[in-house]
Amino acid sequence: MTHANAPLSIEGRRRLVERCKDRPIAHVAAEMGISRACASKWVNRWRQHGELGLQDRSSTPYASPSSTPAEVIERIATWRREHKWSAQQITDELGDQVTVEGIDQPQRDQRSGPGCTDQSSRRQRGRAARSAPV
Numbered sequence: 001m002t003h004a005n006a007p008l009s010i011e012g013r014r015r016l017v018e019r020c021k022d023r024p025i026a027h028v029a030a031e032m033g034i035s036r037a038c039a040s041k042w043v044n045r046w047r048q049h050g051e052l053g054l055q056d057r058s059s060t061p062y063a064s065p066s067s068t069p070a071e072v073i074e075r076i077a078t079w080r081r082e083h084k085w086s087a088q089q090i091t092d093e094l095g096d097q098v099t100v101e102g103i104d105q106p107q108r109d110q111r112s113g114p115g116c117t118d119q120s121s122r123r124q125r126g127r128a129a130r131s132a133p134v
Contacts, residue, residue, distance in 0.1 A: 006056070007034045008042070013054040017046045072097055 008016060010030070019028045020043050029039035045053030068076075072094065079093070080086045091098060 005036060005054070010054055013042045016042055017054070018058075068098055 004042045016028060016032060016034075016039055019031075020039065025039045025043060029036045032039070042054065047053075075094075076090055076098070079090055085093075
C-alpha cells in the first residue's frame with residue numbers, strides 16, 4: 001500500500017521499471033509525470049531488491065541516539081503523575097539529561113495518539129464543547 005502523496009502506485013512502479021529496461025530513464029520519467037530522480041530511485045531499488053524494492057519503506061529513523069532514555073522518560077512520567085511537578089522542576093532535578101522543551105515530548109509519546117479517548121492521558125483544557133463551529 002502506498003502513501004496518499006505517492007506519485008506512483010506499486011503497479012505504476014512496475015510499469016516504470018519495465019519501460020526503463022529498453023528506454024532512457026529521463027524519457028520514461030517525463031512520460032509518467034515524475035522527476036528523473038524519482039524514476040532512478042525506483043529503478044535502482046528494483047535492481048538491488050527485485051519486487052520487494054518497489055514497496056514503500058518506513059520513514060522512521062533506524063536509530064535516535066539523542067533521544068531521552070526510557071528510564072528517564074519513566075521517571076518524568078512518575079514525577080508528573082505523583083508529584084504534579086512542572087517541566088522546570090523536572091529539568092532542575094534531572095540537570096543536563098533533558099531540557100524544559102523536551103519534558104512534554106515523552107508525555108505525548110506515551111499517549112495512543114490525537115484521537116486518544118483515555119481521559120487520564122489527555123490534557124483537560126476547561127473549554128466548553130461546541131456542537132458546531134461558530
